[in-house]
Amino acid sequence: MAGDHLSGSFWILFLYDICEEIRLENLRGLLGVEPRREPSFRHPSPEYVRFERPPVVQRLEPMMLESGSRLRGELNYYEYGVVSIKLELPFELDWPQLVDLSSRWIAAPELEARAVRIVRDSLKAVESALVNPHEPWLNEDYYIIHLNHTSAPAAELIDRHGKEIAKIVRGELAELSPGETEEILSSRMSYYPGDLLVVGWTAAFIHDTVEGAASTIQLLEYANTQLLEFRYYDQVLSKLLEGVYRSLEKKAGAFARWRLASQAQDLNKIRLDIRELTERVDTSIKFLSDMFSARLYRLASARLGVEDYRRLVESKLHTAGELYEFMMDQFHEGRAFVMELVIILILLIDLVFLFRGKG
Numbered sequence: 001m002a003g004d005h006l007s008g009s010f011w012i013l014f015l016y017d018i019c020e021e022i023r024l025e026n027l028r029g030l031l032g033v034e035p036r037r038e039p040s041f042r043h044p045s046p047e048y049v050r051f052e053r054p055p056v057v058q059r060l061e062p063m064m065l066e067s068g069s070r071l072r073g074e075l076n077y078y079e080y081g082v083v084s085i086k087l088e089l090p091f092e093l094d095w096p097q098l099v100d101l102s103s104r105w106i107a108a109p110e111l112e113a114r115a116v117r118i119v120r121d122s123l124k125a126v127e128s129a130l131v132n133p134h135e136p137w138l139n140e141d142y143y144i145i146h147l148n149h150t151s152a153p154a155a156e157l158i159d160r161h162g163k164e165i166a167k168i169v170r171g172e173l174a175e176l177s178p179g180e181t182e183e184i185l186s187s188r189m190s191y192y193p194g195d196l197l198v199v200g201w202t203a204a205f206i207h208d209t210v211e212g213a214a215s216t217i218q219l220l221e222y223a224n225t226q227l228l229e230f231r232y233y234d235q236v237l238s239k240l241l242e243g244v245y246r247s248l249e250k251k252a253g254a255f256a257r258w259r260l261a262s263q264a265q266d267l268n269k270i271r272l273d274i275r276e277l278t279e280r281v282d283t284s285i286k287f288l289s290d291m292f293s294a295r296l297y298r299l300a301s302a303r304l305g306v307e308d309y310r311r312l313v314e315s316k317l318h319t320a321g322e323l324y325e326f327m328m329d330q331f332h333e334g335r336a337f338v339m340e341l342v343i344i345l346i347l348l349i350d351l352v353f354l355f356r357g358k359g
Helices: 026-033 093-103 107-131 154-170 176-184 210-250 260-282 291-302 306-358
Strands: 006-022 049-051 057-063 072-079 083-092 132-149 196-199 203-208 285-287
Touching: 006 107, 006 210, 026 057, 026 107, 026 132, 057 176, 072 107, 083 093, 083 107, 083 210, 093 132, 093 154, 093 176, 132 176, 132 210, 154 176, 154 196, 154 285, 196 291, 203 210, 210 260, 210 291, 210 306, 291 306
Parallel strands: 132 203
Antiparallel strands: 006 083, 006 132, 049 285, 057 072, 072 083, 196 203
C-alpha cells in the first residue's frame, strides 16, 4: 500500500434485548419505512443467504460528539426483540493512527451513554409494536474496523501488518506477544486473495470492498444478536430453575404434592416458549448453499461465544424438562395417595353404617 494511506470506516454496534418480540409490520407502519430488501451476499450470485424476517431499519440523524467526530447511524429492529444501533465513523489514516483509533473508541463510555439515550428516545414512538417489554435490558457491544480494499493481498497484509491488525482487533496500544498475536490472527478467513476477515470476541477487522464488507458486517451483527438472545434465555432459565428448586425444598408430604401440577404446567409452558423462541432465532437466517457465509457465521459464533451460551441454554432446557417430569410424578403419587385415603374413608363410613344397622 503506497505510503500506507488507509481509508475505511470504524463501525460501532450496541445491541439491546428490549422485549420478547417486535411486530415488524406494525413497526414499519409506525416508522413509515418500506420493507427492507434482502442483503446482497456475493458468494456466489444469485443470493444464497436469506433472512426470513429482515430487520426493520430506521435511519438516524448524524451523531456529533464533543471531540467533533460525526457518526452516521441507524437502528435495526429484529423480530425476536433485539434492537441494534449501528454507528459509522469514516477514517483516512495510517497504520499507527488506526491502532490508536481502535484503542480510543472500543468501549468508549461516551458512545455507550449516547447510544442508550437514542434507543430509549426512539422506542417511545413505537411502543405499540413491542411485545412484553422488559427491564433492565441485556446489552452487547461490538466493533468492526473496515479497511477499504487495496491492491495488497491478504497474505501480504498479515505478513507486513499482522501485529497492527492484532492490536486493532483487541483495542490495544501496547505490543502483544507473538503467541497472542498468532492466536488472534488464527481466526481469519478469505474468499478472494485480496479480502481478509479477522474475528475477535469484541471486534473484527475487515479488508474488503464496501459492497463485500456490508454482508460481512450484517452477519457479524446477526451473530451478536444471537449471543444476546441466548444470554437472555440463560438468565431467564437460571431464575426459573432457582425458583423451582426453592419450591421443591419447601414442599413436603403427600398433600403438598397436590399443588405441584400447577407449578409444573407453568414450568413446562415457559420451557416450551423458550424452545420456540430459540428455534425462531436459529431459523431467522438461512444459508442455502453459500458455504463461505456459513463458515463465516460459524467462525464468528465460536469467537463471540454464541455456541457456549447455546449449550448452556440447551442444558438448562433439558434440566427443566426433567424437573417437569419429576414434579408431575410427584403430583401423580400425591393424587394416588389422596385417592387411596378417600377410598379408605368411604369404606370406613360404609362399615360404620353397616355396624349401626346391625345394632
